[in-house]
Amino acid sequence: MTTKLFVDSDVIISSLLSSTGAAFLLLNKLDTVQPIISNYSITELELVMSRLNIDNTKLEQLLKNRLQVVQINQPILTLKQKYQKYVLDPNDAHILAAAIESKSSFLMTYNIRHYKIDAIKKDFKLIALTPAMFLQYLRSL
Amino acid sequence: MFNDQKSFKVYTPEQVAELLQLSKNTIYDLISKGEIVAKRIGKVYRIPASSISFAFSGLDYDLYQAEQKDLKQLETIESELAKARSIISSK
Numbered sequence: 083m084t085t086k087l088f089v090d091s092d093v094i095i096s097s098l099l100s101s102t103g104a105a106f107l108l109l110n111k112l113d114t115v116q117p118i119i120s121n122y123s124i125t126e127l128e129l130v131m132s133r134l135n136i137d138n139t140k141l142e143q144l145l146k147n148r149l150q151v152v153q154i155n156q157p158i159l160t161l162k163q164k165y166q167k168y169v170l171d172p173n174d175a176h177i178l179a180a181a182i183e184s185k186s187s188f189l190m191t192y193n194i195r196h197y198k199i200d201a202i203k204k205d206f207k208l209i210a211l212t213p214a215m216f217l218q219y220l221r222s223l
Numbered sequence: 224m225f226n227d228q229k230s231f232k233v234y235t236p237e238q239v240a241e242l243l244q245l246s247k248n249t250i251y252d253l254i255s256k257g258e259i260v261a262k263r264i265g266k267v268y269r270i271p272a273s274s275i276s277f278a279f280s281g282l283d284y285d286l287y288q289a290e291q292k293d294l295k296q297l298e299t300i301e302s303e304l305a306k307a308r309s310i311i312s313s314k
Contacts, residue, residue: 092300096296102292103289104286122311129310133307134300171308173311173312176308192301214287214290215281
């Protein structure tokens with residue numbers, strides 16, 4: 083069975099910057115998980131990659147070979163209003179919204195402290211972990 | 224916190240038993256199976272901190288190292304991401 087993981091953009095960027103980091107291992111070395119991002123993720127990833135001078139073809143390859151994209155049609159403002167009680171920074175709301183919309187079991191992020199993980203787990207059965215914590219979890223199965 | 228300085232520290236099987244809340248016999252058993260890597264010096268064993276990384280970081284040592292590699296760049300990434308999200312939100 084494939085486990086759905088919604089992947090925050092900090093993890094995607096980390097995987098593009100280091101081929102030995104936990105984010106890269108998560109996205110490139112596991113075939114039992116389906117990593118997912120959203121249309122909003124792509125927009126912000128392109129902005130960040132441009133500012134950090136990261137070759138865009140790396141993301142294109144990841145999109146082609148590994149990532150599934152969930153389309154979120156609601157405006158950001160609506161998502162902020164809907165999910166603001168679950169995030170410390172309302173600008174992160176679209177990540178949570180897409181993770182829930184994609185019916186992911188896990189949210190992979192390095193920004194765990196910005197999400198109210200206990201409430202998210204309770205209300206949406208969505209568990210937020212760092213890539214290394216998730217890989218450690220897999221070893222315990 | 225599991226840092227580079229601690230990674231050079233070594234522990235006795237008794238200390239590891241206490242850290243991991245296991246019996247001393249279980250530790251010797253895990254050493255003989257190779258699940259805990261130890262160095263035999265004469266008749267005694269010493270266990271490097273990297274073999275029991277989980278006790279310090281919640282992660283096996285290889286995963287701890289992999290996470291540290293990502294964390295080196297994380298401050299820059301989070302800062303740029305916050306700016307990008309601010310731009311997207313204002314549209």
